[in-house]
Amino acid sequence: MSSTTTQPDTSYLLRKLHSFTGLLPVGAFLAEHFWSNSSALVSRAKYDATSQELQTIPFRLIVEWGGIFLPMLFHGGYGIYIWLRGKSNVSAYPWVGNWLYVTQRYTGLIAFAYIGWHLYTERWLTHGTSTYESVAMDMQNPWYLTFFVVGVLASSFHLGVGIWNFLCKWGLAATVRAQQAAGQFGALVGVAFSVVGILIILSFRFDWHPFSAYLPPTK
Amino acid sequence: MAETKQVIVSVKRQAGPKEGARWEEFSLRWRPSMNVIICLRDIAENPVTRGGQKTTPISYDSNCLEEICGSCAMLINGRARMACSALVDQLEQPIRIAPMSKFPLVRDLAVDRQFMFESLKRVKAWIPIDGTYNLGEGPRVSPEIQEKGYPLSNCISCGNCLEVCPQVNEHNQFVGAAIISQVRLFNMHPTGAMNKSERLAALMGPGGIQECANAQNCVHACPKGIPLTESIAEVNRDAWKQALLGWLAG
Numbered sequence A: 001m002s003s004t005t006t007q008p009d010t011s012y013l014l015r016k017l018h019s020f021t022g023l024l025p026v027g028a029f030l031a032e033h034f035w036s037n038s039s040a041l042v043s044r045a046k047y048d049a050t051s052q053e054l055q056t057i058p059f060r061l062i063v064e065w066g067g068i069f070l071p072m073l074f075h076g077g078y079g080i081y082i083w084l085r086g087k088s089n090v091s092a093y094p095w096v097g098n099w100l101y102v103t104q105r106y107t108g109l110i111a112f113a114y115i116g117w118h119l120y121t122e123r124w125l126t127h128g129t130s131t132y133e134s135v136a137m138d139m140q141n142p143w144y145l146t147f148f149v150v151g152v153l154a155s156s157f158h159l160g161v162g163i164w165n166f167l168c169k170w171g172l173a174a175t176v177r178a179q180q181a182a183g184q185f186g187a188l189v190g191v192a193f194s195v196v197g198i199l200i201i202l203s204f205r206f207d208w209h210p211f212s213a214y215l216p217p218t219k
Numbered sequence B: 001m002a003e004t005k006q007v008i009v010s011v012k013r014q015a016g017p018k019e020g021a022r023w024e025e026f027s028l029r030w031r032p033s034m035n036v037i038i039c040l041r042d043i044a045e046n047p048v049t050r051g052g053q054k055t056t057p058i059s060y061d062s063n064c065l066e067e068i069c070g071s072c073a074m075l076i077n078g079r080a081r082m083a084c085s086a087l088v089d090q091l092e093q094p095i096r097i098a099p100m101s102k103f104p105l106v107r108d109l110a111v112d113r114q115f116m117f118e119s120l121k122r123v124k125a126w127i128p129i130d131g132t133y134n135l136g137e138g139p140r141v142s143p144e145i146q147e148k149g150y151p152l153s154n155c156i157s158c159g160n161c162l163e164v165c166p167q168v169n170e171h172n173q174f175v176g177a178a179i180i181s182q183v184r185l186f187n188m189h190p191t192g193a194m195n196k197s198e199r200l201a202a203l204m205g206p207g208g209i210q211e212c213a214n215a216q217n218c219v220h221a222c223p224k225g226i227p228l229t230e231s232i233a234e235v236n237r238d239a240w241k242q243a244l245l246g247w248l249a250g
């Protein structure tokens, strides 16, 4: 408690890192992932080509571990630690922000579990060579399908609320009006990710390619 | 209308921090514009429970009776608020009255809020103007800063914002919204700004501003309508700038 120090506490730095990694790289990766997988909405071949492209990026292991797996592991692990140090009281004080506080914790845990399983089935078991065929096969299993839907919704919600939290907690949205706008922006991101995620799932489940008209006519 | 209207009040009693707790119910004579403090005074006048059992007057803190001293915060029907401004006619009966849960109990409804005063000391929530010689006049305070600072200066250290915060609990030492808002107040004052980096550093220590998880309960619970979420956001911005850029740019 020496008040003359000017160095922030480790808990301060870890907390900031937790907040930051949620956006970069974890949130950014989620955006990239949804974007890449959207190619399934065009065609099977387009998806396989995108998948192939990603599987052959240079420095793949370093990018995967340093840019995706480890930051996610830290964000999730430290997030659980933060959860354990809070004590929710939403039944006594059922305000919107308080509800978001609680749901942010549950959706975080669901997303973390889902992503772990998703990585295991689609990255580990396939040795990083997933194809449209293999994903579509998985989607035939109703349990897999349900977990996909729940996982996508939880991740999208967590990202949307996370963006709101981030903008407030770094003081980028400070006034009441700015925080309201930040909340609307977060909601928009959450809804957009949910919709896109569900469309991708539908594409795999029903072999549905609404953007196939973009492809040059085959004659 | 012959019979007099009654007010039923249920109070959590506890003789000391280590004694067992029990609830006692009282039936009081209703009067116009009665508030919770008046109920507690009525009980002190005639400490007999609804069941006719003789008991002791209830310990509690209060002073100004006009929501300005901050001492009478308690849980009324489960919510943290000031007893002196809690009007009986606006409360569901029986009115349940319990002590705040995030501060050490002294007795009955009286709690010890020393933690808040220690935190205020820790962040130097004052403007040092004493010296061994006359320091002369300080810089003028612009009307904009006066206008921004005034609402913040209304804090009565009641502790409601800590009581409702999910991040304030026995697992961590989070200082809470009031203290962060005071740092903002003293940092925006031109003379106070001379200790800005010290205050920010103290707020980046254990239990500092990083513990805020943006549940935003504080701003709903503050009896003085202080823009606490805005204060936290602004201090947060100053803090990370100091932490991140301080060692780069000096």
Ligand code: SF4
Pocket: B154, B155, B156, B157, B158, B159, B160, B161, B162, B177, B178, B181, B221, B222, B223, B224, B225, B226, B228
């Ligand atoms: S900020 Fe508001 S709720 Fe918190 S101690 Fe001050 S007056 Fe009470």
Ligand code: FES
Pocket: B061, B062, B063, B064, B065, B066, B067, B068, B069, B070, B071, B072, B073, B082, B083, B084, B085
């Ligand atoms: S008695 Fe002073 S605030 Fe209630």
